[in-house]
Amino acid sequence: MKIPMSSPDLNDADRQAVINVINTPILSMGKYTADFEKAFCDLTGAKYAIAVNSGTAGLHLCVRAAGIGAGDLVITTPFSFVASSNVLLFENAIPVFVDIDPKTGNIDPELIADATKNIEKYLPRKVEADGHPPLRAILPVDVFGQPADMDAINAIAKEHGLTVIEDSCEALGATYKGKHAGTLGDFGIFAFYPNKQITTGEGGVIITNDDKAANLMRALRNQGRAPGDTWLQHTHLGYNYRIDEMSAAMGASQMLRLDAILSKREQVAAWYESRLEEIAGVEIPFIESFTTRTSWFVYVIRFDKKINRDEMARKLEARGIPVRPYFLPIHLQPYMVERFGWREGDFPVTEDLGKRGLAIPFSGVMTEEQVDYICNIIREEVSKI
Numbered sequence: 001m002k003i004p005m006s007s008p009d010l011n012d013a014d015r016q017a018v019i020n021v022i023n024t025p026i027l028s029m030g031k032y033t034a035d036f037e038k039a040f041c042d043l044t045g046a047k048y049a050i051a052v053n054s055g056t057a058g059l060h061l062c063v064r065a066a067g068i069g070a071g072d073l074v075i076t077t078p079f080s081f082v083a084s085s086n087v088l089l090f091e092n093a094i095p096v097f098v099d100i101d102p103k104t105g106n107i108d109p110e111l112i113a114d115a116t117k118n119i120e121k122y123l124p125r126k127v128e129a130d131g132h133p134p135l136r137a138i139l140p141v142d143v144f145g146q147p148a149d150m151d152a153i154n155a156i157a158k159e160h161g162l163t164v165i166e167d168s169c170e171a172l173g174a175t176y177k178g179k180h181a182g183t184l185g186d187f188g189i190f191a192f193y194p195n196k197q198i199t200t201g202e203g204g205v206i207i208t209n210d211d212k213a214a215n216l217m218r219a220l221r222n223q224g225r226a227p228g229d230t231w232l233q234h235t236h237l238g239y240n241y242r243i244d245e246m247s248a249a250m251g252a253s254q255m256l257r258l259d260a261i262l263s264k265r266e267q268v269a270a271w272y273e274s275r276l277e278e279i280a281g282v283e284i285p286f287i288e289s290f291t292t293r294t295s296w297f298v299y300v301i302r303f304d305k306k307i308n309r310d311e312m313a314r315k316l317e318a319r320g321i322p323v324r325p326y327f328l329p330i331h332l333q334p335y336m337v338e339r340f341g342w343r344e345g346d347f348p349v350t351e352d353l354g355k356r357g358l359a360i361p362f363s364g365v366m367t368e369e370q371v372d373y374i375c376n377i378i379r380e381e382v383s384k385i
Ligand SMILES: *Cc1c(COP(=O)(O)O)cnc(C)c1O
Pocket: 054, 055, 056, 057, 080, 081, 083, 084, 141, 167, 169, 170, 191, 192, 193, 203, 204
């Protein structure tokens, strides 16, 4: 049995939507982009949605719109996909990492609170504390489709006048205390690479209620053209972060059945849970009581300390099961070590989860037989240890 790591969940209507676009001459900045954006306002209740050509582009525009610039400090998590920190480096801002909750892998609000009071303790080795470092924002990530503890984070942000950028790139459709992921801070970002819950090939969407920021981000996505600018007038330094119409049409079509797409993923997660929870040495994902809906992005198990994750990964790969360690900590990526001087031991919880976590094949198009097959192999390999 050949099982892919992930698979898009596309149907004939999605394919037809793309064909409809390519039968017209309008391949960018047309009605499908507007439709796609509207689907996010309708889903989340956000005032504005701005579609872009990647989640990273969306995060970067939020950093620009928040006015975060050179030397500014932003509290964020080292347990994430690198993009959430990279967008700070793009603007020469400084990621101030705090460690995570060992159960969920989400940023720990108590450590954020401590960092706001004792920032020097949290600065990277290669950054000089100059007395009053300009702490500007908090950038939490809804890891693996489960929202961070946003009420606690927002309370700290409010106390210190910080902007909150919620990286919901893994959490489209998740809810926290009944509220949609992405709406919980000042800005929320979703992403649509083919392994995400819905896909546009490449793409992202920003949501916000901030009129001024929304206008600026629309301009920055389109080469800095402000409303009223002609094609060759550029009020701002901008980017080409536009999504194309084929991608937007594919995404808009999937948004029509988002709930069904997420339900299928929930079913696959439940199949995994019922089979894996009884295997000694394997931990299944922990869901917080305030997570009112998990939007399953990946299925990450953790092995006991006794079990060598990398060795287990090799054994599973050798038996045809693709797997991926999730996440390798951001602070230990070579360019981060070089720039900021982080070391092994700086964020022990992140490093521990980074050593024990393994994503196993996951998508909404998996069958119960495939889940069975994978779980049987995991059970066999673990029992040999
Ligand atoms: C997928 C993802 C992104 C954005 O990824 P793109 O490939 O740029 O669309 C950002 N942050 C996190 C946490 C992600 O998982």
